[in-house]
Each structure stands twice: as structure tokens, then as C-alpha cells.
């Protein structure tokens with residue numbers, strides 16, 4: 001409330017000052033005309049009153065008039081050459097007022113000193129000239145009512161006084177008329193002044209409204225940098241200019257690597273402040289003719305224009321600027337008591353070489369920026385045509401994947417997990433995408449795309465639901481199947497969803513599934529990022545009975561701390577160690593170590609990718625009791641998996657088991 005009243009006051013003050021500056025402008029614009037009126041009327045008076053007034057007096061008055069003209073000419077010259085009329089407006093106002101006061105004195109003196117008592121003819125001539133001066137005066141002085149009122153009062157009152165003082169009937173009648181004229185002039189002066197000021201206020205408000213419209217349409221509200229529309233416009237013009245003049249330009253696409261983390265952990269106001277400071281550093285490090293724009297979020301674009309020379313020179317110049325910008329943003333930011341460190345990935349596209357079209361240029365620079373991120377962030381990457389091919393393929397994949405999600409193109413396969421005695425105790429649910437032509441796309445190919453595009457939320461939700469639906473169906477089957485559990489893969493992004501645990505619980509409830517039969521496979525990266533949040537979600541689900549296993553163990557961080565502290569049930573030894581177990585002694589010792597360690601920690605261990613009997617024998621010898629791999633069955637459709645369970649159950653009944 002206080003802030004808005006404050007800013008309203010400031011806006012009013014600004015308006016008043018701007019209107020005042022325009023009033024002054026109008027005043028000085030009229031000075032030339034005023035000087036002409038002084039010369040013409042003064043000279044007429046000199047001629048008319050020749051012989052009727054003492055020569056010395058007349059010439060003395062005329063000399064005074066010329067002095068006045070000199071002063072006003074001098075102030076007009078000074079005002080015209082003033083470099084900051086806004087800042088020094090007050091000073092020029094006082095010069096204007098002094099000029100008006102002096103003019104009033106000169107013409108007031110005319111009415112008083114050049115008055116001819118008893119000579120009605122010359123009195124009328126004097127009245128004629130003075131009336132002309134004052135009537136003209138109220139229009140040219142209308143921008144300042146005080147100036148107009150001062151002028152007409154000081155000029156006319158001594159003249160009226162002399163007319164009444166003369167005492168004749170004619171002069172007194174003329175005095176009354178001039179007094180009436182003075183009154184009318186005062187009223188007119190006020191009205192003209194009001195019209196002028198209202199006009200100036202309206203002009204100011206319209207100008208402000210236009211500026212606001214332009215600002216909102218072409219500038220980013222937060223950072224006040226040009227926005228996407230303005231950038232596109234400038235880029236369009238500069239590409240055309242570059243082609244015409246045979247020069248080059250560069251588009252630098254900037255993305256702050258850890259902005260999302262800062263925004264999420266410290267709040268949006270800190271995030272906003274950071275963006276404002278980034279914008280200010282960008283402005284500071286660029287030449288006047290270059291443009292820094294904000295596209296939205298933490299994405300900025302810098303436009304470097306007029307780059308001349310051969311390809312090598314241009315590239316090295318752009319690299320130099322890009323590195324300067326990157327380093328400028330790498331200096332810590334002090335915001336709300338935090339010292340924030342930001343790194344920036346920059347993608348570069350050169351025009352017209354890389355593209356002549358605005359959209360393509362921005363796309364290419366964006367693609368290069370993504371490549372910089374893939375290469376490890378905090379880097380500058382120039383666009384290469386091969387990148388575009390990869391991007392197009394990726395976009396096509398994303399498009400097809402979206403279609404597959406909405407048209408039941410996704411399937412869930414199950415790969416049996418078996419115990420030492422060959423009994424199936426569970427299965428890993430593995431996603432399959434069957435294209436319309438029947439071909440299968442590997443999850444290894446599309447899960448990363450789904451992660452990148454956010455489609456993983458939809459897909460992960462579908463997998464959970466499908467697995468629960470299948471688990472419910474298994475529970476309703478005859479004896480022998482009800483102990484089987486299903487493990488699903490949970491992607492890091494999916495796990496970090498705010499309501500992930502709630503969603504799992506709701507889905508289990510919806511299908512009436514025992515939580516103890518659901519296992520969530522998470523990778524080591526999930527466990528080490530945002531530890532508190534991960535631990536909380538795991539505990540919440542573990543309390544209900546949901547189990548957790550670490551997938552691909554040994555390929556990531558392999559921190560002992562999380563093995564000890566998090567509610568884990570099983571470790572899955574990555575197939576890359578299992579595959580060469582019988583031939584590679586290092587892999588053999590890694591596998592053996594993991595098995596021994598798991599046993600000590602009270603964790604179940606499952607070996608993935610078991611393909612041969614020899615591998616199985618070694619695993620058994622090391623004490624590993626649970627296996628998954630082609631040796632026991634490839635991932636298969638749910639119906640086939642059910643069939644397998646039924647067959648096993650029958651075999652065990654035949655053998656007298658149960």
C-alpha cells in the first residue's frame with residue numbers, strides 16, 4: 001500500500017515536471033514573436049508620439065526597450081543552447097520571469113511616462129499600442145498564467161491611473177474602458193492558460209500510454225531487456241542488413257545451468273532478483289550496438305552485429321565475447337544474504353552462414369546450447385549442421401511417442417526373477433513401444449527422450465497403473481501366483497515429482513494391491529540428489545510395505561552412506577559386471593564384493609543379465625540367490641508371464657509341492 005502511494009506520488013511529480021518543461025518550451029518558442037512585437041509596437045509608439053512627448057523621454061524609453069530586447073534575445077540564445085533543459089528547467093523559468101517582469105516595466109513605463117494629459121488623440125494612439133501589446137501578450141505568455149497576469153497588470157494599471165488622473169470626461173471614459181479591458185484580459189489569460197496546461201497534460205498522458213503499450217509489447221517486464229518479439233524484429237532487420245552489406249552477425253543463446261535449482265530451493269523472489277542482475281551484467285558487457293534479450297525463464301539471447309572478416313576471425317571474436325559473458329556471469333551474485341554461483345551454457349549460430357531465417361537461427365543457437373549442456377555445461381558451443389539432423393530425429397521420436405501414449409502403443413513386458421531353486425518369485429516390468437508397423441522401439445532409445453520432454457510423468461504413471469492392474473489380476477489367480485512381486489523402474493524425474501509417494505499409494509489402493517508386492521527400482525542418482533526429500537518419500541512408502549531396490553548397482557556413485565541409511569531391500573548387480581564374470585577377474589571380484597557387502601548389510605541381492613549356466617554357477621558359488629536374465633526368460637507379454645507362472649505352479653503341484 002505504502003509502495004503504491006509512493007510510486008503514485010512519484011508518477012504525479014514526474015508528470016508535473018514534464019508538463020512544466022513543455023510549458024517552458026512553449027514560452028521560449030514564442031519569444032521570437034514577442035521580440036518582433038516589441039520592436040514593431042515600440043517603433044510605432046516612437047513615431048506616433050514624436051513631438052507630443054519630450055524627445056529625451058521618448059528616446060530614453062526606446063533605449064530601455066532595446067535593452068530589454070537584448071536581455072530577452074540573450075536568454076533565448078542561452079535556452080536554445082542548453083544541453084539539459086529538463087534538469088535546468090527551473091533556472092530557465094526564472095530567466096523567463098525576469099524577462100517578463102522587465103517587459104512589464106518597460107511597457108508600464110510607456111503607459112505612465114509617455115502619457116499626454118489633455119491630448120486625447122495621442123492618448124488614443126498610446127492606448128491602441130498598449131492594448132495591442134497586452135492582447136498579444138496573453139496569448140504568447142499563456143503557458144504561465146502568472147507571467148501573463150503580471151504583464152497585463154503592470155502594463156495597464158499605470159496607464160489606467162494616468163487616464164483617471166487626467167480628470168477629463170473623455171480620458172476617464174477611456175480609463176474605464178481600459179480597466180474593463182484589463183479585467184477581460186485577466187479572465188482570458190486564465191482560460192487560455194488552463195486550455196494550454198490541459199492540452200499538455202493530455203499529451204503527456206497519451207505519450208505515457210503509448211510508451212507503456214510499447215514497453216509491454218516489446219520489453220520483458222522483469223529485466224526490462226527486449227523480449228522475444230523485439231529480438232525477432234531486430235534479428236530480422238540485422239540479417240537483411242548483414243546480407244546487403246556482406247557482413248555477419250551472431251546469435252548467442254544463453255541458459256543458466258543451475259537456475260532451476262536456485263529458484264526451487266531459495267524461492268522465486270531470489271530467482272527473479274538473480275535474473276535482473278544477470279540482465280544488468282549482460283548489458284554492461286556488450287557494445288552499444290549489440291542486443292541482449294530475455295526469451296523467458298532463464299533463457300537469454302545476445303545478438304552481436306557487424307562482424308567482419310573471414311570465418312576464423314569471426315569465430316574467434318564471437319568466442320571471445322561469449323567467454324567474457326560466461327565469465328562475467330560466473331562471478332558470484334549477492335542476493336538476499338546468499339552468495340549465488342551460476343554457470344552458463346552458450347550456443348552460437350552465425351548469420352547468414354548458419355541460416356538466413358530468424359526462427360532457424362534461434363533454433364540452431366538453441367540446439368548448440370543444448371549440446372553445450374550435454375558436453376558438461378558451462379561451455380560455449382558453435383552450431384554444426386549435424387546437430388540439426390539429430391534434433392529433427394529427436395523431435396520426430398517425441399512426436400511419435402506422444403501418439404503412442406494416446407493410442408495404446410505402449411506395452412508392459414515382464415522378465416522373470418528366479419530364486420536359487422529355479423522358482424519364480426517376481427518379475428521386472430519393462431516398457432515396450434510397439435510402432436504402428438509392428439516394430440519395437442527400445443526403452444533405452446525413448447526413455448531419455450521422455451525424460452527430456454517431461455513425457456516421463458505420463459509414461460511413468462501409466463507403467464505404475466498397468467503394473468498394479470496386472471498385480472491385481474495375479475492376486476485373483478489360483479494358488480501359486482499370489483506371492484509374486486513386480487518391480488518397476490522409476491526414473492529420477494518421476495521420483496522427484498512432489499506427490500510421487502501419494503500417487504503410488506493412491507494407485508495401489510485403487511487396484512486393491514498389497515503394497516508389499518510392489519518393488520520400486522531406483523538408480524543411484526536418485527538416492528544422492530536431494531537426499532532429504534528422497535529419504536522422506538522412501539520412508540513414507542516403506543512404512544506401507546512398498547519395497548525398494550537399487551538398479552544398475554556399481555555403475556554410479558556407490559556411496560555406502562545411503563546403503564546404510566535409506567530403507568532399501570535389494571541391490572541389483574548391473575549386468576555389465578555379470579556378463580563377463582567368468583572371464584574377467586576384476587568383474588568377478590566386484591560381483592563377489594557386492595554380494596558379501598549386501599549380505600552384511602542385510603540386503604537381498606539380484607544378479608541381472610544372467611545368460612549362461614557357467615555365470616549362474618559362479619554366482620551361486622559367491623552366495624547370490626536371486627537372478628534375472630535370458631537364461632531364465634526374456635521379457636515377455638503379461639499373458640505369457642501368467643502362462644509361465646501357471647505352468648510352474650502345475651509342475652510344483654505335480655511334484656507334490658504347493
Ligand SMILES: Nc1nc2c(ncn2[C@@H]2O[C@H](COP(=O)(O)O[C@H]3[C@@H](O)[C@H](n4cnc5c(=O)[nH]c(N)nc54)O[C@@H]3COP(=O)(O)O)[C@@H](O)[C@H]2O)c(=O)[nH]1
Pocket residue numbers: 415428429430431432442443444447463488489490491551552575608609610611628629630631635
Ligand atoms: N523409467 C523406466 N525405464 C525403463 C522402463 N522399462 C525399461 N526401462 C529402462 O530401459 C532400459 C532398457 O530396457 P530393456 O531394453 O527392457 O532392457 C532390459 C532387459 O531386457 C535387459 N536384460 C535382461 N536380461 C538380460 C540379459 O540376460 N542379457 C541382456 N543383454 N540384457 C538383458 O536389461 C534391461 C534391464 O535393465 P534394468 O532396468 O537395468 O534392470 C533399461 O535401463 C531399463 O531400466 C520403465 O518402465 N521405466
